[in-house]
Amino acid sequence: MTRKDTTHILLRLHPSPIRRFTGVAMLVVFGIMAAVAGLESPPDRMALRLGLPLVGLGLVWMAWQTWKATARGLELTPDALRETDGGRVLARVEQIASVDNSAIALFKPAGGFVITLKETAPAGWASGLWWRFGRKVGVGGTTARVEAKQMAAMLAEMARRRRA
Structure with a gap:
């Protein structure tokens, strides 16, 4: 069966647009919140000042990966x-x-x-x-x-x- 042959497809499962948008939006919001919390933490808490923005970047990266992956079905x-x-x-x-x-x-x-x-x-x-x-x-x-x-x-x- 070639990649262009779609006659033998029994069922398709596509992401719901609302669930897709909601999931990605939640990851982005939590990522931004983590980054801002880290940047606003006291200077004597260096671990938080560095760690939380990295966590925020990780969450935004995961949001991007989710957006790309859910474009497929x-x-x-x-x-x-x-x-x-x-x-x-x-x-x-x-x-x-x-x-x-x-x-x-x-x-x-x-x-x-x-x-x-x-x-x-x-x-x-x-x-x-x-x-x-x-x-x-x-x-x-x-x-x-x-x-x-x-x-x-x-x-x-x-x-x-x-x-x-």
Whole structure:
């Protein structure tokens, strides 16, 4: 399947514009607040004067990374879950051991779900969209809850059929 072929895409999951803007705006505001607090701290507190502006810069950098990452979305094909542009594969269907979108799922992103893989995979991260560490893949954060739930259900069913 070539990158231009979109006939085999089963579902698409795009970030919600409101969640995307809100998440980025919160990171920027907290970054500015941290930097200002550091610059206004007393001169005898040198650790705060240097540390808080660095934390603020880190938060603004994270906001930029989130804005870039959430410009993309995710696609579910019969073979894999991947990013829309570039086609970076998050998980292949045959690697999926389970999909959990319950309210008590550990490390589940907001409005998303967690995939447990059969084997460890290289770590990866797209802030606000997905993360992968060890055997776990978290999808969500800025995505719409209903669309993520549909994708989780379809992924779980596809993995169950592959195992059978």
